[in-house]
Amino acid sequence: MRIGILGSGRMGGTLGRLWARAGHEIAFAYARSPAKLAALARETGGFSGSVAEVTACSEVLLLAVHWSRVPEVLTQAGALTGKVVLNCCVPLDDTDSALVLGPTTSGAEELARLRPGARWVGCFNTTPSESLAPVFARKGQADPPQLLVYGEDAGALSLADALIRDIGFAPCPAGGLRSARFVEPFAMVTAELAYDQPGGPALIYRFEKLRP
Amino acid sequence: MRIGILGSGRMGGTLGRLWARAGHEIAFAYARSPAKLAALARETGGFSGSVAEVTACSEVLLLAVHWSRVPEVLTQAGALTGKVVLNCCVPLDDTDSALVLGPTTSGAEELARLRPGARWVGCFNTTPSESLAPVFARKGQADPPQLLVYGEDAGALSLADALIRDIGFAPCPAGGLRSARFVEPFAMVTAELAYDQPGGPALIYRFEKLRP
Numbered sequence: 210m211r212i213g214i215l216g217s218g219r220m221g222g223t224l225g226r227l228w229a230r231a232g233h234e235i236a237f238a239y240a241r242s243p244a245k246l247a248a249l250a251r252e253t254g255g256f257s258g259s260v261a262e263v264t265a266c267s268e269v270l271l272l273a274v275h276w277s278r279v280p281e282v283l284t285q286a287g288a289l290t291g292k293v294v295l296n297c298c299v300p301l302d303d304t305d306s307a308l309v310l311g312p313t314t315s316g317a318e319e320l321a322r323l324r325p326g327a328r329w330v331g332c333f334n335t336t337p338s339e340s341l342a343p344v345f346a347r348k349g350q351a352d353p354p355q356l357l358v359y360g361e362d363a364g365a366l367s368l369a370d371a372l373i374r375d376i377g378f379a380p381c382p383a384g385g386l387r388s389a390r391f392v393e394p395f396a397m398v399t400a401e402l403a404y405d406q407p408g409g410p411a412l413i414y415r416f417e418k419l420r421p
Numbered sequence: 422m423r424i425g426i427l428g429s430g431r432m433g434g435t436l437g438r439l440w441a442r443a444g445h446e447i448a449f450a451y452a453r454s455p456a457k458l459a460a461l462a463r464e465t466g467g468f469s470g471s472v473a474e475v476t477a478c479s480e481v482l483l484l485a486v487h488w489s490r491v492p493e494v495l496t497q498a499g500a501l502t503g504k505v506v507l508n509c510c511v512p513l514d515d516t517d518s519a520l521v522l523g524p525t526t527s528g529a530e531e532l533a534r535l536r537p538g539a540r541w542v543g544c545f546n547t548t549p550s551e552s553l554a555p556v557f558a559r560k561g562q563a564d565p566p567q568l569l570v571y572g573e574d575a576g577a578l579s580l581a582d583a584l585i586r587d588i589g590f591a592p593c594p595a596g597g598l599r600s601a602r603f604v605e606p607f608a609m610v611t612a613e614l615a616y617d618q619p620g621g622p623a624l625i626y627r628f629e630k631l632r633p
Contacts, residue, residue, distance in 0.1 A: 312523030312606065343631040354629070357610070384613050391613070394524065394606035398569070399628075401596050401603070408630035415627050416611075417566070418620035419555040 212372070213267025215239050215260055215282055219338040220297055221273035222249055224376070227345045229253035231375040238263035239274060239282060260285035269293045269368055271333070276300045276309065276316060283323055290326035293365040295372070297333035299396045308394060317359070317389030328365035331389050332358040332373060332380075334396045337403040339410035341376060348377035354413030355381040357395070359388040381416060424584070425479025427451050427472055427494055429461055431550040432509055433485035436588070439557045441465035443587040450475035451486060451494060472497035481505045481580055483545070488512045488521065488528060495535060502538035505577040507584065509545035511608045520606060529571075529601030540577035543601050544570040544585060544592075546608045549615040551622040553588060560589035566625030567593040569607070571600040593628060 210233050214221040217240040225235040226249070235255035237246045246257035257263075264270060264286045272294055274282050279298060283289075300309045300316035310316055317331045335357050336344075344354055356378035360366050370380040383392055403412040422445050426433040429452040437447040438461070447467035449458045458469035469475075476482060476498045484506055486494050491510065495501075512521050512528035522528055529543045547569050548556075556566055568590035572578050582592040595604060615624040 308524035308602075310524065312520035340631060343633055347631070381614070382618060383610060384617060388610070388613055390520075391606040391609035394603040395610050397603035398595060398600070398607050401600055402593070402628055403630075405596060406594060409632075411631040411633065413629050413631060415629070416614055417625050417627070418615075419552060419559070419623040419625060420621075421551075421555055421623060 210234070210269060211236060211267050213238065213263040213270045215263065215270055215272050215286060216274035216278070217246055217249055218273065220333065221271060223338050223341045224271060224273070224333065225249060225255070226253055227341060227376055228372065229255060230345070233375070236263040236267050239278075261287065264289070264292070269295065269372070272296045272298055272320070274298060277303060279320070288326055289324045291328065293328045293330065293362075293368055295330050295332055295369055296320055297331075299334050299393050308397065311390055311394065313390065315387075315389035315393050317386045317393070321386055328362040329386060330358060330360035330362070330365045330369040331386065331392060332356060332369050335392060335399050335414070336378075337399065337410045337412055339403070340413050343411045344377040344413060352415070353377055353379045355379050355415050357381050357383040357392050359383040359385060359392060361385045422446070422481060423448060423479050425450065425475040425482045427475065427482055427484050427498060428486035428490070429458055430485065432545065433483060434461055435550050435553045436483060436485070436545065437461060437467070438465055439553060439588055440584065441467060442557070445587070448475040448479050451490075473499065476501070476504070481507065481584070484508045484510055484532070486510065489515060491532070500538055501536045503540065505540045505542065505574075505580055506536075507542050507544055507581055508532055509543075511546050511605050520609065523602055523606065525602065527599075527601035527605050529598045529605070533598055540574040541598060542570060542572040542574070542577045542581040543598065543604060544568060544581050547604060547611050547626070548590075549611065549622050549624055551615070552625050555623045556589040556625060564627070565589055565591045567591050567627050569593050569595045569604050571595040571597060571604060573597045
């Protein structure tokens, strides 16, 4: 599958690299430096381009930019009609310590309002980028870590599930896009646990249901 | 230890019963019916009384009422100066489907503002009441489920940790009371997974840190 990465930073760059190792073709767009995009393209055997180019040629997109960059990237990406977009953005303020949306809306719901023609799925926002490579390295082992995924479009969710499994996670369905108003704050909990509590940043989680 | 339960509903009633089985003396207050309070007291060998009575005679309190009842209960409880209060409330609206506080404040922060003399700890809000008995039944087994706990008062946190372990959970420190603005929405995620996803309501969770 050709996956377009809109926002080739730590999260987007890492996911692009791992999806390439899982056999996908990756198109990288939108990084601080064009050199970084070119390096990612070289490393993965993919290519790099403008947001508009990468959007046009990709079967699925990952939106992985800082919340402050969303308006610019959406403008460059266009209407996104019919596109499956995996959104891992959290609506962070400029200090990355507070949310600018909630509790009765969310980044995901705002994106769906701005681009109603896209097929939105929320995922990859509740795991630090540092956990991705260790999870990928353990892929295929029993009891994989889980990843919350939410949205309304069944086909898009199915595609997201496959890409989540490609990294080594088990998808954990968490309802529709409205769930983002609760999952996006949960991303702040995982960030607290990853970066402010002992043991390093490669945090994963698993939910389980007990029998009475 | 004498534990006062302010709000003897599903969560407060269940925790009171299990803490009694763990050897604590339980004082129950504030339920829809006085008969329920008396039955809980009989069942556990504890006692029941008014919010003021239970507050006065308890070494630690659990606040477990619907958010809409908080003003009334705080008025009856008084200043709470020096009291350790475990808060499992989530600031839910009357439909129990939306939060009325966030994203830059939280129920826990609002409670600390209303009763600054109390020694607040947040815990037991991210696990459905249905999981408590199954977790208690498995107490002592390897790899216990975790429970997020947060606050600033080291002594109160230490006491909370012991009471969390008494139920069968491993405490998972999640920072100060400010974390409530993210943990309280996470409670909505666990509710979604418990009640709206397959497998029954007895949901538990575990975080883990991977080595690279």
